[in-house]
Amino acid sequence: MNEVTVFIMGKGYRVPAGLTIMKAMEYAGYRLTRGCGCRGGYCGACATVYRLKGDYRLYADLACQTPVQDGMYIAQLPFTPAERPPYVLDELKPEGATLLALFPELARCVACNTCTKACPQKLEVMDAVQASLRGDIRQVAELTFDCVSCGLCTMRCPAEISHHHVWQLARRLNGAYLTPRAEHVQARVAEIAAGKFNGELDRLVRMTRDELVAAYKARQIEA
């Protein structure tokens, strides 16, 4: 079997090449109760940092998405402490002053770009901090759309910004105030409230099992 040597929390293990960091840890005997969620790269729970032999860089990635390499030094960061002040979205305005009032540490950014280098989603994190500083909420929301809140940028930031909480607020402000209303959805909600579909629903409820199966099989399917 093609194997590589990895060091998990400082202890060496021989593991099959081609495993992800997460599977390598389980292969080595770790039972993951934290730092492990969807296993699909969406939940952001398995934030991990590692170094490679002979390379000064500290890499950051998601354990479930990253294949092991020979000579990898691995540590997991299952949780990032980060302050999120309480707010009521309905009482906020979609402007830069809102972000700065709740997260004044944004103004401590020195544009070192360490956050960007730490992002497993390859987001332009520093650009989003800068867009926050100039009050461009829409730009923040767009730049951070794929943020999985893993917390790696927050852990690395010398200005101690709680990025993912800022991004979440920016996306909420963008959705609530800056994005055009979906009028067709509101129209449909009104139709439902007015009982337009009640008859159809009642008919389904009254069907026998055989009638339901037949109706299901005869349903319209999009090509």
Place this chain on the structure above:
Amino acid sequence: MKRLAYFPGCAMKDQARADEAGTLHALALLGYEIAEIPRWNCCGTVYSLAQDDLMRHVGPVRNLVRVQGMGERRVLTLCAMCYGTLARSARFVQDPERLQRINAFMDTEDDFRGGIEVVHLLTLLRDEVGYEKLAARVKRSLDGLRIATYYGCVLLRPREFAVDDPDRPEVMERVVEALGGTPVAFPERTECCGAYLTVGRKDIVEERVERILRSARGGGADVVVTTCPLCQFNLAERRLPQAPSVPVLYLGQVLGWALGAEEPAIADLLAGRPGASEPVCSGGAR
């Protein structure tokens, strides 16, 4: 058209939008193709005086790297604060050892090679456009509007980065004259507005702002103009009830209006002057 790299800075995209709009309108008429630098970040706002605090220079230098990446040798700023931090950091990293350390730190960017000149709008208007050409492009004169030109600190201090003689500056007055305005004698024009004390010691800023506005009003000013967003904020927002109610605008608003941009603030000022009965538009250069 002459291409010119442009660093807006955060304020130009937020509270100083009117400054940017007026200035960019004017610069286009003056023959400049303004190229906003890509992915710029905050200038750093406050220039770090610590000799060993290299981290504080990463922000401004990263912007200069972006200018270099555009193939440009100089960059324009409108904001007095941005001018100060960018120009001073550009000088700071002329030291090879500092430059080498900053380049080593910014290992995902192209190495900064230095040699980028940071230009403020006022020096551009004086040294490259020239007052005469500026006057020739005026579409509607400021019609003698009495303007107090407020420099504040960072345009003139420290001396080696001053856009003009730090003790007797005249560039802003000359620009105002070229636009058809009347600069007023204004002893407090180079005094500090109190700057960041506006956060923790409003009382000091309020006292200074009152003194500055009294000085401007004493000279007969209809309006105060500045190129600094922090000065503009302090002069406009940190007023005690007894302070004179003279309006405070950005130079770009005055400049843009004179060169034909829409700027309701100036139109209102000209219309609202005591004894103003003549049409606001004087129909061309003086």
